[in-house]
Amino acid sequence: MALDSHWRDRVTLKMLRYFHAVASHGHFSRAAQQLNVSKSPLSAQIKELESLLGLALFERHTRQVSLTATGRLLQAECALLFDVLESGLNRVVQAGRMERNQIRIGLVSSIFWAGFGEVIRQCHQRYPVFEITFTELSPERQKQALANNEIDLGLARFADTVNIHPLLAETVYRESMVLVVSDEHPLRDRKLVSLPELAGEQFVLMSRANSSSTDLIINACLVEGFYPHLNQEVVEPNTLMAVVATSQQVALVPASYARQKWPHVRFIRLEQAIPADLCVLYIPPDDGQSAAIRHFIDTMSEQMNQPSGH
Numbered sequence: 001m002a003l004d005s006h007w008r009d010r011v012t013l014k015m016l017r018y019f020h021a022v023a024s025h026g027h028f029s030r031a032a033q034q035l036n037v038s039k040s041p042l043s044a045q046i047k048e049l050e051s052l053l054g055l056a057l058f059e060r061h062t063r064q065v066s067l068t069a070t071g072r073l074l075q076a077e078c079a080l081l082f083d084v085l086e087s088g089l090n091r092v093v094q095a096g097r098m099e100r101n102q103i104r105i106g107l108v109s110s111i112f113w114a115g116f117g118e119v120i121r122q123c124h125q126r127y128p129v130f131e132i133t134f135t136e137l138s139p140e141r142q143k144q145a146l147a148n149n150e151i152d153l154g155l156a157r158f159a160d161t162v163n164i165h166p167l168l169a170e171t172v173y174r175e176s177m178v179l180v181v182s183d184e185h186p187l188r189d190r191k192l193v194s195l196p197e198l199a200g201e202q203f204v205l206m207s208r209a210n211s212s213s214t215d216l217i218i219n220a221c222l223v224e225g226f227y228p229h230l231n232q233e234v235v236e237p238n239t240l241m242a243v244v245a246t247s248q249q250v251a252l253v254p255a256s257y258a259r260q261k262w263p264h265v266r267f268i269r270l271e272q273a274i275p276a277d278l279c280v281l282y283i284p285p286d287d288g289q290s291a292a293i294r295h296f297i298d299t300m301s302e303q304m305n306q307p308s309g310h
Helices: 013-025 028-035 039-053 069-099 109-114 116-126 139-147 213-223 237-245 255-259 291-304
Strands: 058-060 065-067 102-107 131-136 153-157 168-173 177-182 202-206 229-234 251-254 265-270 278-282
Touching: 013 028, 013 039, 013 069, 028 039, 065 069, 102 139, 102 291, 109 116, 109 251, 109 255, 116 131, 116 291, 139 153, 139 278, 153 291, 168 291, 177 237, 177 255, 202 213, 202 237, 202 251, 213 229, 229 237, 237 251, 237 265, 251 255, 255 265, 278 291
Parallel strands: 102 131, 102 153, 202 229
Antiparallel strands: 058 065, 153 278, 168 278, 177 251, 177 265
16 A cells, blocks of 8 residues: 655654554553543544554454554654654753753752852852752762753762763862761770771761762771671761761761861771762763853862862
8 A cells, every 4th residue: 555645744743652652551541541531532543643654553452452563663663763852852951951051960968068069159150140050869869860861960979970871970079088986986086097997886877779988988898808887877968977976886978077067076087098089970962061061060170179178
């Protein structure tokens, strides 16, 4: 059967989405429920699509339908088409946002203790046209948000930048872990501690579901010959510090935590270097990084590494 000469102009995206829903469910009623339409217009769209293409896409049975060979081919092509369409529209939306100098940032709250607030202030002063918004997100949630084009940049610790392909990571501030104990702990007056000395201590660390830093710390302890006694995992850095202050448990935290005023705790340097660098995460740009994002990253790195600020 010859194809209608105008089929290319008459096949609509709605027809293809309706077809794909029926193909996925193998059932008109379930597809109609998913699409939030009645069965009648759904069937009409499928019949019109088959008529325009001059093909039978489904074999109709009493209670369900199955795809013909050409129907299976169209299902695969629709999946590719929808992926390309979504990706293309995301790029258009992102380009429009960059034209307006909008930057959406996902971050972990502890970066404010390393001077991120001053970064925002400097960016507003230098680039008043920038519209910067930020949301507190765990590192894992940041990676998902980047993939879904919900944010433009993520800000997390070094441990959360390992094996993140296809995302890229760039260090903006280097720092290491330090030991934190209560002011009643036997180690409170030490200036330097080696990891093996902590083999008998009880640790409180960040939840592994929210941060990879705990696994990094555990691996560092294993290198020194012991597995740390992990007594408690917490979600919030503030909670971790409160637990340390009110117990004999110890923690390893980024050195920048010491810039805050925490009652009843002491910070002690570690002999072994465990990286806690602050890093920016982003999707590899297709046509070069936007000027707004590049300026923001450079300003952040410059500001956070000023000696006077630390």
